[in-house]
Amino acid sequence: MGDPTTIRRLYGRSKGRPLRPAQAALVEELLPQVAVPEQGPLDSRRLFGDERPLHFEIGFGAGEHLAWQAERRPGDGFVGAEPFLNGVAAALGHVRDRGLANVRLHMGDALGVLERLPGASLSGVYLLHPDPWPKARHAKRRMVSDGPLDLIAAKLKPGGELRLGTDDPVYCRWAMMVMGRRRDFDWQAEAAGDFLERPADWPETRYEAKARREGREVWYFRYRRAASAGTSRSSRPPEPSRSSSSR
Numbered sequence: 001m002g003d004p005t006t007i008r009r010l011y012g013r014s015k016g017r018p019l020r021p022a023q024a025a026l027v028e029e030l031l032p033q034v035a036v037p038e039q040g041p042l043d044s045r046r047l048f049g050d051e052r053p054l055h056f057e058i059g060f061g062a063g064e065h066l067a068w069q070a071e072r073r074p075g076d077g078f079v080g081a082e083p084f085l086n087g088v089a090a091a092l093g094h095v096r097d098r099g100l101a102n103v104r105l106h107m108g109d110a111l112g113v114l115e116r117l118p119g120a121s122l123s124g125v126y127l128l129h130p131d132p133w134p135k136a137r138h139a140k141r142r143m144v145s146d147g148p149l150d151l152i153a154a155k156l157k158p159g160g161e162l163r164l165g166t167d168d169p170v171y172c173r174w175a176m177m178v179m180g181r182r183r184d185f186d187w188q189a190e191a192a193g194d195f196l197e198r199p200a201d202w203p204e205t206r207y208e209a210k211a212r213r214e215g216r217e218v219w220y221f222r223y224r225r226a227a228s229a230g231t232s233r234s235s236r237p238p239e240p241s242r243s244s245s246s247r
């Protein structure tokens with residue numbers, strides 16, 4: 001397995017503008033109630049008190065996608081990690097406003113939490129607009145790299161889904177290259193439209209909305225964890241260009 005440890009220390013800012021008093025109160029009072037335990041192995045029972053399908057979001061930003069998914073599937077458990085304090089405060093606001101009992105949050109690195117989950121335990125992993133690290137010399141810091149992907153593959157159930165959204169054309173091509181050579185994920189795109197249009201059960205994040213306002217395109221990748229590494233398709237994926245209609 002490649003080593004994902006460099007990536008976990010490389011996330012950007014962890015604090016932005018000062019929290020409003022109501023947000024600070026949420027962090028003080030609600031976060032301890034929904035926080036992922038700091039130490040030890042994690043599983044559905046420890047996190048939610050019962051056996052349920054688990055989902056994990058890496059870098060949930062302001063938490064709107066996590067909250068949307070959690071509200072839609074109250075019987076599933078949703079775990080999110082985000083080092084940015086203001087994002088965690090915003091996510092706590094969603095948890096409170098929507099009365100979500102099936103969300104657990106970790107303020108910090110996602111990979112350290114992923115590592116503590118059992119193998120083949122996750123039904124879904126969401127990686128929406130990961131930091132692009134656009135310079136070629138920083139490519140190894142991208143979350144879509146073999147180290148983190150090995151970890152994600154180990155924690156996804158066979159048939160579980162990894163979703164990746166990006167508005168960065170360099171990241172888009174990079175992800176297609178890295179994912180295209182992996183045998184443990186099957187790309188769920190049959191035609192270009194499958195990754196050029198947002199699936200109905202994939203709500204727009206604040207970051208995505210900003211990208212669109214600023215005229216950037218967005219790509220939506222869905223991969224299924226192959227039952228075994230040998231069963232993955234090896235066919236050439238469709239081109240990301242919007243002019244192509246099918247592969």
Ligand SMILES: C[S@@+](CC[C@H](N)C(=O)[O-])C[C@H]1O[C@@H](n2cnc3c(N)ncnc32)[C@H](O)[C@@H]1O
Nearest residue numbers: 008011059060061081109110128129131205207
């Ligand atoms: C460009 S933002 C996208 C946020 C959100 N997914 C969205 O679409 O609105 C990337 C996020 O990844 C977070 N991040 C970076 N490295 C991380 C890590 N190792 N673990 C968890 N989150 C991380 C950053 O703090 C940031 O909020």
